[in-house]
Amino acid sequence: MDDMNSPPWLTIVGIGEDGMDGLCAASRTALATAALVMGPARHLALLGGISAPIVEWPVPFADGIARLLAHRGRPVVVVVSGDPFWFGAGSSIARHLAAHEWRAHPAPSTFGLAAARLGWGIQDVACLGLHAAPLERLRPHLAPGARALVLLRDGAAVAGLGAWLSTRGFGASRLHVLESLGGPRERIRSIEAGATMPADIAHPVAVGLEVAGDGPVLPVASGRPDAMFDHDGQITKAPVRALTLSALAPRPGDYLWDIGAGSGSIAIEWLLAHPANRACAVEADPARADRARANARALGVDRLELMVGRAPDLLPDGPMPQAVFIGGGLSQALLERLETLLPPGTRLVANAVTLESEALLALWHGRRGGSLLRIELADAAPLGNRHGWRSRYPVVQWSVTL
Incomplete structure (x- = not known):
C-alpha cells in the first residue's frame, strides 16, 4: 500500500529567466535541502549557490525518466521552465509517479508573461507550443483578427513562421517577437510576417501573432470544402461528409477508426472537431495513404494515425474506438468482424454508392436496426441556354449503435 502520509521525494520547480530571484520561498527551500538537482543545462545555469550535486537532464527527454526514478525516495529537485x-515537462514526469510522490512549484509561464506584456486576455487567444511540432498546427487558428501565442525553438523558427504565413496568404500578420521574457535580456519587437526577420533573436522566444491577410480560412463546421483536401476523386464529398460527421457524433476525447480512408477527410474532420480526439485511418492504397497523411499535416492534425492495408485483414491494435466509419472496402466479412470485435455502445456508420453495397447495408439494417438514410443531391448545371439539375450518385448511409 502506498504511504500517503510520507512527504514527496520529488519537487518540480519552475524557473524563469530571472533565475533564483524569481523563485518562491518553497522552491528555494526545496533546492537548499535537495540531495540531487536535475534539469536541462539552460535551467541549471540559472541557479546559484546550490550545494547539492547537479545532473544535466539528457536529450531526448524520455531518457531522463529512468535516471530520475533511480533516485526514488531521496529528496530530488527537477528544474524546468x-x-x-x-x-x-511536468505531466511527462508525473505520469510515472504516484500522486503522493511529487509536488510542484510553478513560476509564471511564458504564455502568462507574453499576455501580460501585450495586454491580451490569455483566455481569448490560442496557446501553442511548437518547439518540436510543425507550424501547420497553427492552420485551424488562421483567421483575420485571431490571436495566438506561440512558443518556438529559436530565431530561425521565427523566420520560418513568417515565411510559412506569407506563403499561405497571411503575410500581413503582425508578429510580436518576445525574447527572454522575465529576465535581464528581455526584448520585444514587432514586425510584419512578410518582412525580413532580425538575425539576432535570442532564445527562449515566443511570438504573439495577430492574424491578417486574405489566405483561406479553415471553417469550424464539418463538411469543409473539398478543395481543402488533396485527393484523386476518392473523397467523401462535403455535403455527405457533413451528414457523416453528424452521424458519427464526435465527442471530446473520442477515438475513430476510418476504414477505407481515401483522402482522410472524415478522420481529419473528426480530429478538427476537438483537440483531444484521436483517429486511425486504414487505407489499402499506399499513394492514397500518403495523401491522407499529407492532408492531415497540412490542416493541422498531424496526430492522425495511419495504417496501410485492407480491412478486415488489417485493423488497429490497442484501445477500441468509440466510433467506426466505413467509407471504402465495405464487405460482409468486414461487418461480421466488426460485429464480433467492437464493444457494445460503439457507433458504426457506413456509406455505400453501389447497388451491391446498398443491398448489404439494407440486410444489416434489418439485422441490427439503426438508421438507413438515402442521400440524393443535385447541382445546378447549364442546360442549353438555361440551367437544370444534374444529379450526383446517391449515397446510402447506415448508422447504428452496436
Missing part, C-alpha cells in the same frame, strides 16, 4: 504543467 516556467509553469511545469503548461506545455512543460
Whole structure:
C-alpha cells in the first residue's frame, strides 16, 4: 500500500529567466535541502549557490525518466521552465509517479508573461507550443483578427513562421517577437510576417501573432470544402461528409477508426472537431495513404494515425474506438468482424454508392436496426441556354449503435 502520509521525494520547480530571484520561498527551500538537482543545462545555469550535486537532464527527454526514478525516495529537485504543467515537462514526469510522490512549484509561464506584456486576455487567444511540432498546427487558428501565442525553438523558427504565413496568404500578420521574457535580456519587437526577420533573436522566444491577410480560412463546421483536401476523386464529398460527421457524433476525447480512408477527410474532420480526439485511418492504397497523411499535416492534425492495408485483414491494435466509419472496402466479412470485435455502445456508420453495397447495408439494417438514410443531391448545371439539375450518385448511409 502506498504511504500517503510520507512527504514527496520529488519537487518540480519552475524557473524563469530571472533565475533564483524569481523563485518562491518553497522552491528555494526545496533546492537548499535537495540531495540531487536535475534539469536541462539552460535551467541549471540559472541557479546559484546550490550545494547539492547537479545532473544535466539528457536529450531526448524520455531518457531522463529512468535516471530520475533511480533516485526514488531521496529528496530530488527537477528544474524546468516556467509553469511545469503548461506545455512543460511536468505531466511527462508525473505520469510515472504516484500522486503522493511529487509536488510542484510553478513560476509564471511564458504564455502568462507574453499576455501580460501585450495586454491580451490569455483566455481569448490560442496557446501553442511548437518547439518540436510543425507550424501547420497553427492552420485551424488562421483567421483575420485571431490571436495566438506561440512558443518556438529559436530565431530561425521565427523566420520560418513568417515565411510559412506569407506563403499561405497571411503575410500581413503582425508578429510580436518576445525574447527572454522575465529576465535581464528581455526584448520585444514587432514586425510584419512578410518582412525580413532580425538575425539576432535570442532564445527562449515566443511570438504573439495577430492574424491578417486574405489566405483561406479553415471553417469550424464539418463538411469543409473539398478543395481543402488533396485527393484523386476518392473523397467523401462535403455535403455527405457533413451528414457523416453528424452521424458519427464526435465527442471530446473520442477515438475513430476510418476504414477505407481515401483522402482522410472524415478522420481529419473528426480530429478538427476537438483537440483531444484521436483517429486511425486504414487505407489499402499506399499513394492514397500518403495523401491522407499529407492532408492531415497540412490542416493541422498531424496526430492522425495511419495504417496501410485492407480491412478486415488489417485493423488497429490497442484501445477500441468509440466510433467506426466505413467509407471504402465495405464487405460482409468486414461487418461480421466488426460485429464480433467492437464493444457494445460503439457507433458504426457506413456509406455505400453501389447497388451491391446498398443491398448489404439494407440486410444489416434489418439485422441490427439503426438508421438507413438515402442521400440524393443535385447541382445546378447549364442546360442549353438555361440551367437544370444534374444529379450526383446517391449515397446510402447506415448508422447504428452496436
